[in-house]
Amino acid sequence: MAQPIGIVAGSAEGAALCYPTICLEGVDRLGPHNHAEISIDSHAFAEDVNCIGANDWAGVADLLFSSSQKPANAGADFLIAAGNTNYPAFDLVEQRWPRPGLHLAVEMAKEAIYRDTLNSAGIDHRVPGDEQRQRLNRIIFDPLLKAEFLAPHAGQLHRDDARVERGRLRRRNPEL
Numbered sequence: 001m002a003q004p005i006g007i008v009a010g011s012a013e014g015a016a017l018c019y020p021t022i023c024l025e026g027v028d029r030l031g032p033h034n035h036a037e038i039s040i041d042s043h044a045f046a047e048d049v050n051c052i053g054a055n056d057w058a059g060v061a062d063l064l065f066s067s068s069q070k071p072a073n074a075g076a077d078f079l080i081a082a083g084n085t086n087y088p089a090f091d092l093v094e095q096r097w098p099r100p101g102l103h104l105a106v107e108m109a110k111e112a113i114y115r116d117t118l119n120s121a122g123i124d125h126r127v128p129g130d131e132q133r134q135r136l137n138r139i140i141f142d143p144l145l146k147a148e149f150l151a152p153h154a155g156q157l158h159r160d161d162a163r164v165e166r167g168r169l170r171r172r173n174p175e176l
Contacts, residue, residue, distance in 0.1 A: 002026060002036035003078060006071020006099065008064055009042035010083025018082035018104065039071035048086055060089035065096050072098040080104060 005022055009015035019038060026035025043063050051059035064086060068079050079101030081090060087105035094101070 002030060002034075004037040004039065004071075004074075004076045006068070006074070006076030006079045006101075007038060007040040008067045008071065008079055008081045008101070009040055010048055010064075010081070010086040011045045012042070014083030014104070015040055015042060018080060022080075037075070039074040039076050041067040041070035043067060048083075052085060057089045058092060060086050061092035061096075064089060064093045068093075068097045068099070068101070 007015050007018050007022075009018075019040065022038055023035040027033070043066065047063055048060055051057070051063065064081060068081075071079060076099060079097055079099050081087070081101065081103040084105045087103050090103040090106055094103075
């Protein structure tokens with residue numbers, strides 16, 4: 001029997017991606033229809049968003065800590081923080097967690113997945129400024145949280161990509 005796992009969710013989407021991954025990995029490792037017991041806890045995502053908007057990463061860390069308690073109290077032996085938006089606060093809370101654990105975004109960053117993927121395609125990556133981030137959030141993030149995947153969003157992104165193409169994103173490979 002696998003050890004129980006706790007998912008410390010930031011957003012519903014992060015938890016929704018993590019849960020079936022654990023289940024599918026369980027099937028691969030433990031056999032048909034078998035996986036670790038899973039407990040999930042999450043605050044309303046608005047609490048994370050409010051803290052992040054106020055640049056209050058200690059507040060985000062407190063939310064992560066609070067959400068780590070419930071799966072641990074339910075018997076989880078290992079905790080997984082799922083979500084991209086709260087990962088900058090993970091180093092503020094990791095040592096306080098009641099069980100060993102990891103943050104998926106931190107593990108991905110250790111592997112430098114994004115940077116290496118972009119670099120292998122000949123693309124230098126840039127972090128958008130505040131105004132661009134707010135616009136991208138309106139186009140991508142906000143609809144995603146409502147599970148809306150609409151064609152108009154693709155058009156908005158295409159216009160942004162064209163703008164980026166002209167000046168902000170340098171492509172090292174002219175064939176792209």
